[in-house]
Amino acid sequence: MNRRQILYGIAALLVGVVFYLVNRPPEEVYFVPDGLSLHDRVPQFFGVIGNNLPSFIHTFAFILITVGLLGCRDTKTAMIVSMSWFAIDGLLELGQHPAYNQALLENIPGWFESVPILENVKSYFSCGRFEALDLAASALGSVTAFIIYQLTRTKWRKT
Numbered sequence: 001m002n003r004r005q006i007l008y009g010i011a012a013l014l015v016g017v018v019f020y021l022v023n024r025p026p027e028e029v030y031f032v033p034d035g036l037s038l039h040d041r042v043p044q045f046f047g048v049i050g051n052n053l054p055s056f057i058h059t060f061a062f063i064l065i066t067v068g069l070l071g072c073r074d075t076k077t078a079m080i081v082s083m084s085w086f087a088i089d090g091l092l093e094l095g096q097h098p099a100y101n102q103a104l105l106e107n108i109p110g111w112f113e114s115v116p117i118l119e120n121v122k123s124y125f126s127c128g129r130f131e132a133l134d135l136a137a138s139a140l141g142s143v144t145a146f147i148i149y150q151l152t153r154t155k156w157r158k159t
Contacts, residue, residue, distance in 0.1 A: 004152045005068030012061035016054060023050050052137035059089045059141030060148075067149050078149045086142040090135055097130035 112118040
């Protein structure tokens with residue numbers, strides 16, 4: 001296990017939480033109750049990058065947490081983890097594209113609505129919108145996480 005990688009991933013997720021608290025209205029965010037939202041109370045300080053920052057953070061954070069928990073010692077495994085998280089985030093983004101989301105929505109099982117977290121899948125694909133810049137941000141998050149992996153893979157590793 002590599003605690004440094006895990007901590008970097010968790011720190012990135014915390015930046016993501018701040019982003020959602022400040023930049024998105026609570027009705028658009030699954031995990032932010034109305035009382036915690038700062039959307040209308042503080043200026044949105046993420047600027048232009050704010051639109052695509054979540055795509056970067058999700059990919060970046062989950063890669064670092066995964067390689068950290070797995071204690072990846074070789075570049076090949078870390079590359080597989082990086083490509084896998086990019087593929088997951090990329091497929092979720094493509095699922096919001098008008099060319100694909102209608103067919104996807106028709107095939108989401110009804111029982112998803114009774115399972116916590118999965119009950120939001122239908123609205124994610126029906127209300128979300130595809131953005132090519134989100135794919136680019138996700139790719140950048142993947143590359144950046146891989147670089148951080150390379151820089152931190154031999155330090156703080158518990159054997």
